[in-house]
Each structure stands twice: as C-alpha cells, then as structure tokens.
Amino acid sequence: MxxxxxxxxxxxxxxxxxxxxxxxxxxxxxxxxxxxxxxxxxxxxxxxxxxxxxxxxxxxxxxxxxxxxxxxxxxxxxxxxxxxxxxxxxxxxxxxxxxxxxxxEPLHLAIDDMVTDVPATAAEAESNLHAADLLALLADLPAGYRTVFNLYAVEGYTHPEIAELLGISEGTSKSQLSKARAMLQRRLAAASSSASTSSPKEYYATGRY
The missing domain is CATH 1.10.1740.10 (RNA polymerase sigma factor, region 2, helix turn helix motif)
Known part of the structure; x- marks a missing residue:
C-alpha cells in the first residue's frame, strides 16, 4: 500500500x-x-x-x-x-x-441550459436532512445530477469551476443542480409519505427513497 x-x-x-x-x-x-x-x-x-x-x-x-x-x-x-x-x-x-x-458510469449531463425553478422548501428540507439520509438519496440520483450537486453544494465549487472541471457550460451546471434539487424535493416528499406508514427501520430496509 x-x-x-x-x-x-x-x-x-x-x-x-x-x-x-x-x-x-x-x-x-x-x-x-x-x-x-x-x-x-x-x-x-x-x-x-x-x-x-x-x-x-x-x-x-x-x-x-x-x-x-x-x-x-x-x-x-x-x-x-x-x-x-x-x-x-x-x-x-x-x-x-x-x-x-x-x-x-456515464455522466449523462443534459445539454440544455434551461434552469428549472425549485421551491424554497427544497433547500430547507435539504438543510434539515441528516447526512446519512441525504447520502442515501444522493446515491440514487442520475450521475450528472449527483456529480454537480456534490461539487456545488458539498465541495463548494462555483459553476464556472464545475463547468471547466466537467467540460460543460455554466448554464448546464446550473441546470443540473436545479434538477438535482427538484428531484431531491420529490423524493423527500415521497419519503415523508412513506414514513407515515412505516417505521424508520422498515422504510430504509425497503429502500423506498
């Protein structure tokens, strides 16, 4: 080693x-x-x-x-x-x-520069989520979404830096981040719904996130 x-x-x-x-x-x-x-x-x-x-x-x-x-x-x-x-x-x-x-794993980064609006509740839910739970949700995102989210929200890279690192446009970086947050919001909502009918242990065992 x-x-x-x-x-x-x-x-x-x-x-x-x-x-x-x-x-x-x-x-x-x-x-x-x-x-x-x-x-x-x-x-x-x-x-x-x-x-x-x-x-x-x-x-x-x-x-x-x-x-x-x-x-x-x-x-x-x-x-x-x-x-x-x-x-x-x-x-x-x-x-x-x-x-x-x-x-x-191909990144499958979207080629459009359209930025999707994300409700403010998405960022709030994201900040309130336990690290282990967020990691589980992130792991299931498409590779492009997951990569840009990690670089921007976790590592602190700027969109120009991400664009250079991944060989994409700044608009695409912003789009991927926005779509990642929107997808996390939908899955957080689904998780809340499932949690109301399952115990936390049962919920994570089924992987319904």
Missing part, C-alpha cells in the same frame, strides 16, 4: 505525539513508511466518504481513494502549505473519483 520502504532512521524523523500534518508531510518527503501509514490513517475515512458521494459502489470508491492516495504521496513535493492540507487532498480525491466515474 505504501509507496516507499521505511527508512532505517524513520523513528527519528517523526516527533513524539501529537504529530501535526506538517510533521507528517516532512517525514513522508524523507521517505518514512511510518509517516505514510499515519497520514493514510488520518485521512482515509474522510476521503472514502468523499469518494462514496460520487460513486455508487463502495468497491469503486475504495479504488478511487487508493488511487488518490497514490497521487497524494507522489505529489507531496508540490504542496506549498497554501490553504489546508485536508483541502488539498480532497481536491485530488474529487478528481480521482470523477475519473473513476467517467470510466464506470
């Missing part, structure tokens, strides 16, 4: 705990396998969550995450300590997940 052998002097490279991100970066740059292991363990769970939002299957998300970490370790010398280290890793993971998505 790790890209270099542990150096014989690795114990002297890292300070005693707590180990900061800067400590890990410096030690990884010197070839410490222990530092690579600690860096991976510190961010793996979080970055797997990032990849899962874009990819339906956990196996695909894990593959993207591992590929992303390989790029992280190769590119560490390019990190200039400008902005958060976590944010730098996240951008690599998002790009890796998008590449995996293109190979596994």
């Amino acid at each position: 790790y890209l270099t052998r542990q150096t014989p002097f690795y114990r002297s490279i890292l300070p005693r705990f707590p180990v900061t991100d800067a400590d890990l970066i410096a030690a990884c740059r010197q070839g410490s396998g222990r530092a690579q292991k600690l860096l991976y363990e510190r961010f793996a769970g979080m970055m797997l969550g990032v990849c899962i939002r874009y990819l339906r299957r956990r196996e695909d998300a894990e593959e993207a995450m591992l590929g992303g970490f390989a790029k992280v370790f190769r590119a560490l010398d390019q990190y200039r300590h400008e902005g958060s280290f976590e944010g730098w890793i996240r951008r690599i993971m998002v790009n890796e997940a998008l590449g995996q998505l293109r190979r596994k």
